[in-house]
Amino acid sequence: MLNFVAHRQSLLHAMEDNSIAVIPSAKLQVRNRDAEFPFRQSSDFFYLTGFTEDNACLVLIKKYDQKSKSLQQQSYLFCQTKVKEMEIWTGYRLGPDAAIEHLSVEQAFAIEELDKQLPDLMSDCDSVYALWGDDKVWDASLIDAIEKVKLKARTGVSAPTAMLAVEPLLHDLRLIKSDDEIAIMKRAADLSAEAHVVAMETVKPGMYEYQLEGLIRNHCAQGGARFDAYSSIVGSGQNACVLHYTANDQVIKDGDLILIDAGCEINHYASDITRTFPANGQFSAEQKALYQLVLDAQLAAIDAVKPGNHFNHPHEAAVKVLTKGLVELGLLNGDVDELIEKEAYKPFYMHKTGHWLGLDVHDVGSYKIKGQWRALKPGMVLTVEPGLYVSPDETSVDEKWRGIGIRIEDDVLVTDTGHQVLSENVPKSVADVEALTSTNK
Ligand code: GLY
Ligand code: MN
Ligand code: MN
Numbered sequence: 500m501l502n503f504v505a506h507r508q509s510l511l512h513a514m515e516d517n518s519i520a521v522i523p524s525a526k527l528q529v530r531n532r533d534a535e536f537p538f539r540q541s542s543d544f545f546y547l548t549g550f551t552e553d554n555a556c557l558v559l560i561k562k563y564d565q566k567s568k569s570l571q572q573q574s575y576l577f578c579q580t581k582v583k584e585m586e587i588w589t590g591y592r593l594g595p596d597a598a599i600e601h602l603s604v605e606q607a608f609a610i611e612e613l614d615k616q617l618p619d620l621m622s623d624c625d626s627v628y629a630l631w632g633d634d635k636v637w638d639a640s641l642i643d644a645i646e647k648v649k650l651k652a653r654t655g656v657s658a659p660t661a662m663l664a665v666e667p668l669l670h671d672l673r674l675i676k677s678d679d680e681i682a683i684m685k686r687a688a689d690l691s692a693e694a695h696v697v698a699m700e701t702v703k704p705g706m707y708e709y710q711l712e713g714l715i716r717n718h719c720a721q722g723g724a725r726f727d728a729y730s731s732i733v734g735s736g737q738n739a740c741v742l743h744y745t746a747n748d749q750v751i752k753d754g755d756l757i758l759i760d761a762g763c764e765i766n767h768y769a770s771d772i773t774r775t776f777p778a779n780g781q782f783s784a785e786q787k788a789l790y791q792l793v794l795d796a797q798l799a800a801i802d803a804v805k806p807g808n809h810f811n812h813p814h815e816a817a818v819k820v821l822t823k824g825l826v827e828l829g830l831l832n833g834d835v836d837e838l839i840e841k842e843a844y845k846p847f848y849m850h851k852t853g854h855w856l857g858l859d860v861h862d863v864g865s866y867k868i869k870g871q872w873r874a875l876k877p878g879m880v881l882t883v884e885p886g887l888y889v890s891p892d893e894t895s896v897d898e899k900w901r902g903i904g905i906r907i908e909d910d911v912l913v914t915d916t917g918h919q920v921l922s923e924n925v926p927k928s929v930a931d932v933e934a935l936t937s938t939n940k
């Protein structure tokens with residue numbers, strides 16, 4: 500069970516004395532006219548509440564109480580009230596009364612009360628923590644509330660004097676996953692892994708890329724994941740060289756490699772897996788050589804995920820293996836160390852080797868602290884996803900390499916002694932991938 504109360508307590512603990520934090524829910528987004536995109540809760544708001552309705556706001560207060568002469572920590576939720584007529588159209592609402600018990604907040608109010616109550620809640624607070632800059636309308640309403648407190652100065656009330664970013668505190672908490680969060684992420688990775696295997700077993704030349712996308716979505720839905728963590732990438736042939744290819748509308752051809760980057764989310768936690776495999780069950784010689792090189796780089800990078808190393812160590816390991824291999828295969832010429840220094844690999848490998856993973860697929864948490872790469876610590880989860888992409892227009896290399904795009908991506912947890920690959924259930928050796936993709940051919 501995710502412990503949202505503990506998440507709030509940790510944030511309150513990190514906040515300055517005499518401060519208030521105001522964290523809104525996500526808003527429904529219009530798709531067209533009165534049709535909306537499926538609602539996805541703000542990850543920050545979800546982390547602190549577990550509440551999945553829109554039109555809500557969490558207020559955390561850590562303030563010295565004159566009566567009890569002690570520092571009080573309180574959570575207030577503002578949410579939609581229960582209105583029968585509205586619930587008939589848009590569904591069940593928890594409502595403020597039930598919120599107190601269900602979400603273990605000290606008090607809950609109608610969302611319409613927020614503007615009225617904020618000046619009082621902010622009174623005698625020195626600082627206001629918020630996601631400043633995320634939403635200008637929201638920023639303006641918080642500044643308006645601060646102005647209202649200032650107007651009460653003659654009554655002896657003091658107004659906040661500091662507007663602080665909540666992100667450094669909140670996102671540092673989100674960066675280290677609890678055992679419960681890790682268990683959910685493992686479930687998401689396991690389910691996505693199964694879906695990748697289904698895609699590999701089913702692929703055939705002549706299918707549309709979006710048909711593989713549909714297979715993956717269906718498998719995840721049947722397994723209990725309502726949503727994908729991001730838009731699936733299913734790129735066949737040279738489409739695999741487009742890093743954020745999501746058109747997924749081309750016919751898969753005999754001889755193509757297919758790159759699938761897809762992952763479901765479970766209870767708002769993401770998985771993010773990429774595999775690249777031959778449509779007809781057999782890598783060509785060039786495809787196999789580049790695939791093996793990316794795999795070697797990925798295994799070296801995964802080996803570098805351990806406490807004591809920093810975030811960029813896996814990238815450095817991957818770049819070393821890739822550059823050496825590109826020289827051996829004749830795609831680059833020169834001294835390996837000099838080529839790394841000059842970043843000569845960049846035409847073929849233009850992205851970093853991973854990112855934090857959690858409630859967001861590109862999860863929060865700074866990558867550097869005071870200019871230094873962040874040390875890896877147990878409970879962090881990151882992706883390891885090296886690739887090689889030889890553009891169809893890359894005239895510096897022999898024609899036989901052009902148009903090949905490969906990425907292999909796994910989700911890796913930092914443990915006390917090293918790492919655990921959460922997405923380990925999707926095979927990736929050449930032999931295993933050929934065996935899987937040869938099924939049903
Ligand atoms: N699926 C997005 C990424 O791999 O970063
Ligand atoms: Mn990724
Ligand atoms: Mn990915």
